[in-house]
Amino acid sequence: MGNIKEMEIELEKLKLQEEMVFKEMKNFVTQKTYVDAKIKVLSKILPTLKTLKVETRGLVDTIHSIAESAESISNKVRTLDCARNRVEECQQRVGDLIDLGLCSEGVQTAILNEDYEKGAAHVHRFLSMDQSLLRKTATDVENISSVLKAVGTLQDAASQLRTIVQLKFDEAVRMEDLASVERFFKIFPLLDMHDEGIRKFCNYLSEKLKDTAEKNLHAALNTSASDKRHNVKFADTLTLLFEGLARIIDIHQPLVETYYGPGRLMSVVSYLQKECDTQVKLIMMEFNKHRQTNKKINQISEISKLSSTSSFSKIEKVDPKDLDILIQEITIMHVRMELYIKFIKRKVISDIEISVPAIDERNNSIKQLDQLINASDLSRSKHDLLSLYLKLEQYFMEESVSKAVGMDSTETSQQTSSMVDDTFFIIRKCIRRTITSGSLDGICAVINIACGVLENDFCGVLRGRLRQGYPSGYLDLTQAYNVLQTSIQHGRLQPSDTEQIRTAFIVALNNADSSTEYVETLCDSVLTDVQKAIPNLNTNEQGKLESCLSGLSAVTTNLKEVIEYGMQQLRVSVIKPRISPWVDSFLNMNHQFTEDELSEYEAGESFVQTLIMNLDSLLSSFKNSLTDSNYDGLIKILITEVTARLEKVVLKSTFNRLGGLVLDKEVRSLAGYLTSATTWSVRDKFTRLSQIATILNLERVTEINDYWGNHDGALTWRLTPTEVRTIMNLRIDFKLEDIQRLKL
Amino acid sequence: MEDFKFLFKVVLVGNAGVGKTCLVRRFTQGLFPPGQGATIGVDFMIKTVEVENEKVKLQIWDTAGQERFRSITQSYYRSAHALILVYDISCQPTFDCLPDWLREIEEYASSKVLRILVGNKIDREDREIPTVVGEDFAARHNMYFLETSAKEAENVEKLFMKIAEDLMQQARSKDLPRYDSITTNISGRTSSISDSNCCSKLT
Numbered sequence: 001m002g003n004i005k006e007m008e009i010e011l012e013k014l015k016l017q018e019e020m021v022f023k024e025m026k027n028f029v030t031q032k033t034y035v036d037a038k039i040k041v042l043s044k045i046l047p048t049l050k051t052l053k054v055e056t057r058g059l060v061d062t063i064h065s066i067a068e069s070a071e072s073i074s075n076k077v078r079t080l081d082c083a084r085n086r087v088e089e090c091q092q093r094v095g096d097l098i099d100l101g102l103c104s105e106g107v108q109t110a111i112l113n114e115d116y117e118k119g120a121a122h123v124h125r126f127l128s129m130d131q132s133l134l135r136k137t138a139t140d141v142e143n144i145s146s147v148l149k150a151v152g153t154l155q156d157a158a159s160q161l162r163t164i165v166q167l168k169f170d171e172a173v174r175m176e177d178l179a180s181v182e183r184f185f186k187i188f189p190l191l192d193m194h195d196e197g198i199r200k201f202c203n204y205l206s207e208k209l210k211d212t213a214e215k216n217l218h219a220a221l222n223t224s225a226s227d228k229r230h231n232v233k234f235a236d237t238l239t240l241l242f243e244g245l246a247r248i249i250d251i252h253q254p255l256v257e258t259y260y261g262p263g264r265l266m267s268v269v270s271y272l273q274k275e276c277d278t279q280v281k282l283i284m285m286e287f288n289k290h291r292q293t294n295k296k297i298n299q300i301s302e303i304s305k306l307s308s309t310s311s312f313s314k315i316e317k318v319d320p321k322d323l324d325i326l327i328q329e330i331t332i333m334h335v336r337m338e339l340y341i342k343f344i345k346r347k348v349i350s351d352i353e354i355s356v357p358a359i360d361e362r363n364n365s366i367k368q369l370d371q372l373i374n375a376s377d378l379s380r381s382k383h384d385l386l387s388l389y390l391k392l393e394q395y396f397m398e399e400s401v402s403k404a405v406g407m408d409s410t411e412t413s414q415q416t417s418s419m420v421d422d423t424f425f426i427i428r429k430c431i432r433r434t435i436t437s438g439s440l441d442g443i444c445a446v447i448n449i450a451c452g453v454l455e456n457d458f459c460g461v462l463r464g465r466l467r468q469g470y471p472s473g474y475l476d477l478t479q480a481y482n483v484l485q486t487s488i489q490h491g492r493l494q495p496s497d498t499e500q501i502r503t504a505f506i507v508a509l510n511n512a513d514s515s516t517e518y519v520e521t522l523c524d525s526v527l528t529d530v531q532k533a534i535p536n537l538n539t540n541e542q543g544k545l546e547s548c549l550s551g552l553s554a555v556t557t558n559l560k561e562v563i564e565y566g567m568q569q570l571r572v573s574v575i576k577p578r579i580s581p582w583v584d585s586f587l588n589m590n591h592q593f594t595e596d597e598l599s600e601y602e603a604g605e606s607f608v609q610t611l612i613m614n615l616d617s618l619l620s621s622f623k624n625s626l627t628d629s630n631y632d633g634l635i636k637i638l639i640t641e642v643t644a645r646l647e648k649v650v651l652k653s654t655f656n657r658l659g660g661l662v663l664d665k666e667v668r669s670l671a672g673y674l675t676s677a678t679t680w681s682v683r684d685k686f687t688r689l690s691q692i693a694t695i696l697n698l699e700r701v702t703e704i705n706d707y708w709g710n711h712d713g714a715l716t717w718r719l720t721p722t723e724v725r726t727i728m729n730l731r732i733d734f735k736l737e738d739i740q741r742l743k744l
Numbered sequence: 745m746e747d748f749k750f751l752f753k754v755v756l757v758g759n760a761g762v763g764k765t766c767l768v769r770r771f772t773q774g775l776f777p778p779g780q781g782a783t784i785g786v787d788f789m790i791k792t793v794e795v796e797n798e799k800v801k802l803q804i805w806d807t808a809g810q811e812r813f814r815s816i817t818q819s820y821y822r823s824a825h826a827l828i829l830v831y832d833i834s835c836q837p838t839f840d841c842l843p844d845w846l847r848e849i850e851e852y853a854s855s856k857v858l859r860i861l862v863g864n865k866i867d868r869e870d871r872e873i874p875t876v877v878g879e880d881f882a883a884r885h886n887m888y889f890l891e892t893s894a895k896e897a898e899n900v901e902k903l904f905m906k907i908a909e910d911l912m913q914q915a916r917s918k919d920l921p922r923y924d925s926i927t928t929n930i931s932g933r934t935s936s937i938s939d940s941n942c943c944s945k946l947t
């Protein structure tokens with residue numbers, strides 16, 4: 001049983017398999033046609049592929065053969081090139097040989113005829129030939145001996161010519177035959193003797209320079225004291241020297257450039273610099289000897305040593321006026337040196353720029369030039385001269401200012417005294433003078449020195465005078481001020497010591513004020529003057545100058561501190577003692593008016609009228625004697641004092657409604673008066689006082705709410721709520737509990 | 745208007761060749777200059793640094809050491825806030841000259857000036873002045889002391905930053921000098937110069 005079932009299952013399986021096999025067979029049959037078609041196509045392509053293969057092989061062969069022929073062509077070209085070079089070389093050698101022959105023949109004739117230019121030209125042609133090639137040529141050609149002979153002739157001729165030209169040049173120099181000097185100078189470069197030529201020529205020029213310079217110096221030394229150039233004769237001598245040098249350079253530069261080529265100016269200048277240095281040193285030596293600079297410097301340093309130990313000096317003092325002339329001459333000498341150095345720098349740098357194209361090399365050459373100049377005696381003398389100048393100028397400035405201060409005088413119609421004008425005249429003079437020296441370092445140093453003189457000496461004197469104070473010894477000061485005024489205005493009366501001290505005090509205060517303007521003007525003018533005198537300052541130099549000028553400008557800070565110190569003196573000795581009794585009289589008055597009392601008070605002279613009258617006479621006593629800005633400063637102090645004092649006495653008084661009304665009016669008229677007395681607004685200084693008066697002038701306690709709070713009508717209060725309550729308590733008619741109930 | 749709150753003047757002095765210019769160049773430009781010539785007169789450099797979040801402008805004056813430039817360089821002492829006195833630790837003579845330099849400083853500079861002694865070139869093998877000798881000298885003369893190498897950038901930044909910090913502290917703690925005190929030395933300069941200074945007016 002089981003077997004049959006199994007067999008049936010197997011049969012089913014086989015059937016399924018048969019079905020699948022049949023399907024696959026069918027598939028194959030259908031594909032056969034497709035495959036047949038493909039085979040057909042392929043069999044058609046096959047012959048084409050065969051020819052393609054053959055053709056490709058052919059192409060490869062062609063390319064090979066092309067490459068081969070290209071190679072052979074380029075070989076031929078190379079050979080041709082080489083051949084052409086050889087031809088050229090050959091031509092050159094032939095040319096050289098021909099020239100060699102000509103030159104060797106011509107050179108002797110030229111020498112015999114003393115036609116050195118021609119001879120040198122032959123040698124020059126010979127020297128321009130490649131000497132090693134020439135030797136090779138000689139071994140190549142058959143006629144060896146003739147070539148070698150020509151070379152030998154030319155070499156002999158060259159050295160012969162070199163000797164002759166040097167001798168002839170020296171002879172021309174000896175004979176002072178300028179035409180021949182120049183003639184042989186032009187021949188040196190043809191013989192490859194550039195350095196020699198430049199050296200010899202520069203020596204010649206130096207000799208000429210030396211003769212002239214010595215003559216000039218000699219003439220200067222023999223200038224009589226009455227001669228009008230006597231005071232600047234060394235500056236004149238130096239000027240002549242530099243002008244001579246500049247002329248030499250200007251005249252000969254084209255000559256050198258034409259015959260020696262560009263780039264030779266540095267060596268020309270360095271040869272000439274040696275003679276320049278010698279001459280500058282000679283002039284400086286005579287200058288120092290005849291102007292006695294050492295003696296003066298020694299005297300000056302002795303004086304400063306003695307004055308610093310503050311012992312009375314009996315030694316011969318150098319009068320700054322005597323130095324004036326010398327300082328003048330030194331600045332001229334200095335600026336001449338400065339200008340000459342600038343001149344050679346400009347000349348040589350432009351020569352370097354046209355002859356040296358590479359930047360690195362060019363910078364090197366310029367550095368070399370700087371070294372040449374910095375190491376020269378000329379530079380050293382210039383620095384020594386500047387040092388001498390600064391020592392003398394400092395002494396001149398300090399002594400002249402101290403003289404100006406010592407001779408200080410006050411014209412009765414002037415607010416300031418002569419020391420201000422004089423001091424700034426001197427300082428401006430010194431700074432202007434240093435500007436003409438042409439040295440920025442010098443200018444900066446003199447500005448620094450001026451700062452020192454102004455800050456220490458000048459401000460010190462002003463401060464010293466203010467320290468004496470402003471004495472207020474009169475019983476009736478108002479009257480005293482009037483006396484002072486008239487005595488100042490009319491210059492009569494033998495002023496008492498007190499008056500003198502007062503005048504001195506006021507004048508010192510004014511001097512400090514007007515000095516601030518002088519300082520500012522000075523700074524501005526110096527900056528423009530320097531920019532005019534030394535244009536093209538680089539940013540670093542500009543920064544240097546500005547930094548020093550800002551130091552000068554900062555002198556105003558010192559001056560303002562001096563003024564402030566004086567103002568405080570006035571506050572303590574004049575304003576405060578005068579104002580206190582005037583304002584304190586408020587305490588003796590009744591501020592609780594009946595209507596009748598009010599009309600009576602208003603009919604008479606009120607407190608504020610008296611106060612204003614007193615203040616007015618106090619102020620008017622200063623109005624003319626103080627400068628505008630000092631007068632403003634005084635009023636500021638006065639207002640501060642008056643309002644503070646008045647506030648104090650108000651707080652010690654009690655008021656009724658009418659009393660408050662009167663106070664409010666009086667504060668207003670006081671503010672009105674003081675506003676009219678000045679050019680600036682005084683309202684700010686009156687705010688507290690006005691607010692106190694407003695409070696005391698209220699109808700009812702609650703009216704304060706119209707002014708207090710966050711609404712439109714509210715004031716910006718300078719009083720605290722506690723202060724407001726305290727002030728309200730001064731009104732006898734305001735109830736304490738109403739005030740306490742206020743929400744502030 | 746320039747963006748700085750404090751401006752201080754720093755002046756370097758000392759014999760020629762001790763490395764003042766190199767110190768300044770190292771600090772301001774971050775380099776060690778190869779073979780530059782000796783300084784002529786005074787050189788001027790500016791560097792702004794930051795101290796406690798405040799910009800501090802240092803105006804550095806590099807002076808020439810030679811005698812012939814003395815009249816120029818002396819004129820800068822008076823307004824200096826700090827003076828750096830430099831010697832070369834490998835060159836005894838530069839150390840021996842220090843008393844002369846101090847005398848000059850006493851004569852021309854404000855008594856309140858900040859003074860720093862610097863021994864430079866510590867990178868060199870051939871030291872002649874031991875550190876303690878420098879320290880001792882500085883202590884005896886009430887100066888700060890620091891050893892530096894401009895070549896190896898050793899302590900250079902520290903030197904100038906220390907100066908900036910100290911000067912700022914001074915400027916903040918000090919009121920302007922009052923005139924009632926009888927001192928003749930009224931160099932209000934030693935305190936801060938604010939940016940309202942006239943530098944800006946000039947530029």
Ligand SMILES: Nc1nc2c(ncn2[C@@H]2O[C@H](COP(=O)(O)OP(=O)(O)O)[C@@H](O)[C@H]2O)c(=O)[nH]1
Pocket residue numbers: 758759760761762763764765766767777779780781782783809864865866867868892893894895896
């Ligand atoms: N080894 C070494 N050499 C230095 C250092 N600082 C400067 N120099 C060298 O000392 C020489 C003088 O330097 P310089 O800055 O011109 O000196 P200055 O005259 O004081 O300004 C130069 O040759 C510098 O290269 C340093 O820190 N180490």
Ligand SMILES: [Mg+2]
Pocket residue numbers: 764765766782783806807808
């Ligand atoms: Mg230097």
